[in-house]
Amino acid sequence: MALLKNLIPHHSALSLVDNSTSLRQALQIHAHLLTSGAFTHDPSSFNSFLSSLALSSSPPLLSYSHFLLFTSPPQPPSFITVNSLIRAHSSAASDHGGLLGPAIHGVLTRFGCGTDRHVQSSLIHMYSSIGLVSHARVIFSDITDPDLVTITSMLTALTESGDVDSAREMFNEMSERDTVSWNAMIAGYVHLARSKDGLDLFGEMLNQGAKVNESTMVSVLTACAHLGALDQGTWVHAYIQKNRLKLNVTLGTSLIDMYSKCGSIERAMKVFWSMKEKNVFTWNSAINGLASNGATEECLELFELMERKGVVPDGVTFVGLLQGCCIAGLVQKGREMFSLMKDQYRIEPLHEHYGCMIDLYGRAGKLDEAVQFIHSMPIEPNVSAWRTLLHSCKMYNNVELGEYAMKEITNIEVNNDGAHVLLSNIYADNRIWKGVSSVRERMKERGVKKEPGCSVIEVHGVVHEFFVRGKSHPRYREIKLMLGEVDRRLRLAGYQANTKEVLFDIEEEDKEDALSWHSEKLAIAFGLVVLEDGVEIRIVKNLRVCWDCHHWTKFVSKTFDRKIVVRDRNRFHHFKDGLCSCKDYW
């Protein structure tokens, strides 16, 4: 006992989380106490020791904490210790198939440990993080008088399970709200790509005079990035400065992301260079932004700088780099990057990386190499790998290989809408009408529905969404008139619609009759109606731009003397004076 007393000061020092040397000492002391029989069930040192094991986040030590609970039970651990244990197991859960969290919960329950508010919200969080909302609900429903924090945990658990509407109900019923609960609700919308709802709620938050913080702004900026809402994003940036919110790394990074996803790479880079503290997220945002905006050279240079600064790249960095190479058609450079990633940085390529490589070869017309690459993959190619190949077949009119890719896709997923549309289009391009009708028939039979094309344009801070035909928009009449006017002027300028694709272009959007317009044309026409002369038109589209729309937009940019920026599913197109920054390679 005397020994233990002597050791206790060490013990406490050893509880410091970030000091692994101390932890090793703690274990030594503990082992010593056990072997010498001096280990008593002194509650405070027991609690302290368990906590330090928990805080180590080391899986073996977490297991050891289980063992201790089973084999040397003193009084039940305190709530604080229980909570440390649960939190530690919860954060380690993702590495172990989510088993550690429920395991420790089971152990503690059998041990007769009760819960308090802190433990309850940790449990809700833990079950939610491993996808067991139902368990989180059970915990929550057992609480008689949940407080603000506990409700927010449950609210977050609901949004994480995808049930943002139930979360909203819960949010509406809350008797009090604070910054964090508002943030949780906004973030919930944003994570589920309901960016507009997120921005609306943010507006409400401001109206009600709730206090915002950095987290709020990060979510709001993410929403702006998603929508391509540059005006609102710029407003948020100004708001941050005006209200002296701290531009921490996370916030700075989301600003970079917002600007680059809104096509304003210059402003993105301005923020990037102004940031004193940067981490791998920050670098990746900039690298990705440069890549998708077509600034491949700068993108590659920035990566070199990143390496020189000793920032270690991760898988996401290489997605950006490979996409950059792909967009610019730099096949050899792309290859080099791929081996750099594997050989030097020891990063295991994921489907996204393989996809980039297939795209890299395919877009460059090296279809054979693309196929060979797929065949050499150490992991099973997924639908998107084959679809990327299929897309190259569309670009280079390769019917036979396209059919092969389709066959492989069908083996994995029978009803892939994008693949059906692509194949039909390949047939159309090659005037194989039988093929076109058979694919269409199959789609009808199986009920394969194409994802509807949607284009978004922000006008004076308001986001407008357009779908094919656009009849739902209140100013549809004006838009239609403008489209007629555009049509006349473009014809005079020598524009000819690609009739082949007009009739059969169902690559990205259905074009069932000549009067149906792809959504980006509607959005651009709306921009021409409402935006002052000289103001850039910015469009965000959920699918890829089709050949005809791309051609049309080039003409509009010249004939109407407008800069037009289109962000499609993969990249940016900056149209100016009848030309596009992608140099018609996309």
Added chain:
DNA sequence: ATAGGGTTAG
């Protein structure tokens, strides 16, 4: 002498 709850980026 010592351990606790909800929101944020690529």
